[in-house]
Amino acid sequence: MRTVAIILGGGSGKRMGSRCGRGSRRGSGRNKVLLKLAGRPILEWSLAVFSKHPQVTDILVVARKEDLEEIRELCQGADLGGGKIRDAIEGGAERQDSVANAVQYLSRIGLGPDDRVLIHDGARPLVTRAIIDRCLEQLSDHQVAVPGVPVKETVKKVRDGIVLETVERDQLWAVQTPQSFRFRALQQAHWQARHDGYQGTDDASLAERIGIQVAVFEGDYHNIKVTTPEDLVVAKAYLDSIKGELVMDQSHVDRIANPVIFRVGIGYDVHAFQEGRPLFLGGIQVPSHLGLQGHSDADVLLHAMIDALLGAAGLDDIGNQFPDTDPKFKDIRSTELLRETGLLVSKEGYSLVNIDAVVITQQPRISSYADAIKENIAGILGISPRQIGIKGKTTEGLGFEGRGEGITAQAVASLCRVQE
Structure with a gap:
C-alpha cells in the first residue's frame, strides 16, 4: 500500500x-x-x-x-x-x-x-x-x-x-x-x-x-x-x-537561529500648498482647490511613511533613494516610490509589522479619507489595513499648518526579521 x-x-x-x-x-x-x-x-x-x-x-x-x-x-x-x-x-x-x-x-x-x-x-x-x-x-x-x-x-x-x-x-x-x-x-x-x-x-x-x-x-x-x-x-x-x-x-534540525530582530523607523515630511496642483494623500486624490508643492506628486503622507520604512531597515532616506535632481522622478506618483520601498525593505529580509502615521493639517479632515488611504497603502505593500494607522490632527490654528500654508506628516514603522 x-x-x-x-x-x-x-x-x-x-x-x-x-x-x-x-x-x-x-x-x-x-x-x-x-x-x-x-x-x-x-x-x-x-x-x-x-x-x-x-x-x-x-x-x-x-x-x-x-x-x-x-x-x-x-x-x-x-x-x-x-x-x-x-x-x-x-x-x-x-x-x-x-x-x-x-x-x-x-x-x-x-x-x-x-x-x-x-x-x-x-x-x-x-x-x-x-x-x-x-x-x-x-x-x-x-x-x-x-x-x-x-x-x-x-x-x-x-x-x-x-x-x-x-x-x-x-x-x-x-x-x-x-x-x-x-x-x-x-x-x-x-x-x-x-x-x-x-x-x-x-x-x-x-x-x-x-x-x-x-x-x-x-x-x-x-x-x-x-x-x-x-x-x-x-x-x-x-x-x-x-x-x-x-x-x-x-x-x-539546524542550530536554532538567533532571535527575531525588531527595528523601528521614524519618518517626517512637510510640503507647502500650491495652487493648480492636485492634492494626494496616502496615494488617493483628495478634493481640494490646493495641492502640495514638490518634485513628485508631493504626497506628504507617503513620503513620511517611506522614510520611516527606510530608516527601520537601515537604508538611505527618500532623498537619496529617489533624488529630486533626477528627471525620472519628476511628477512621479508616490505610490510607485512606496512600492519600490517595499521591495527594498524586503530585499533586506524584513517584514512590515505595522506603520502608524499622523497628518497635521487644518484642512482637509483626514478622518473622512482614513479608511480609503489604509486600503490603498495595504494593497501597495501587500499587508492588511489593520497593520496601518492613519490619524489627522489640527494645530488649533497655530503655526505653519494652522495658518493653512501646508501639511506636515509623521510616521513610525516597525519591521521584524528572523536572523539567520
Missing part, C-alpha cells in the same frame, strides 16, 4: 507584508513557505517530517508556476533522506484547484483506490510524526479523517459589528492538516465538486457534501499555519522551546 503526501506550497503571503514583497509588483508577495524559520525554509520543515515518516512512500509538492524552479531546487538540495519527493507540480488558481491537479497527477501514475493520501499545508511547519500516525490509524476505519483542536475561545456570530448570538462551542473544532483520504474518496469528492462548480473551504468539506463520513481526531494546538509575521515569531519560539524534538532525527 502506498501513502502519498501532497504538500501545498502555493501561499502568496499577502498577510506577511513586505517580508514577502520580492514577488509580484502587484503586491501578491513572495511565497511564504520559502521564508526562513530557524534557518530553514518553512516548507522544508514539513518536507522533513513527511520524508522521515516510515509509512510515507511518496511526496508531491504543489506550487505556483513562478515558484516551481526555486521549490524544485529546494527539494533536490535539502538533505531530507529517503528520496521520497517525487516531483513539484504547478498548482491552480485556488487551493482546491491545486489539490485537483495533484489528484490528476496521482491518477496518471496509477495510485490505487485504497492507497492513502495526506494533504498538508506547507505553511504548517510544526506538524509532527504523531499527527501523521493518527491520520493513518484513522484510515483503518474511515475513508476520510482530519486532525483538529477544540475551540477554546468564546465564539460569537456578528453582523455589521454587532453580536447576533453567542455560539455554543462544545461541538466546534478548528480543523488542521494533514487531512487524510483513501484515494478513491478523494477522487470522488474532487470530481463531484468540479462537476458541480463547487468551491469548498477544505478538501474534507468536498467529501462531506457527497455523503462521505469525515472522522475528526485530536491534532495539536502547536500545529499552526504561518500566515502573519506574528505566526512566524510564535513558531520560532516553539522551536526554541523543544530544541529539535519536532522531527524524528535531531540531525535534521
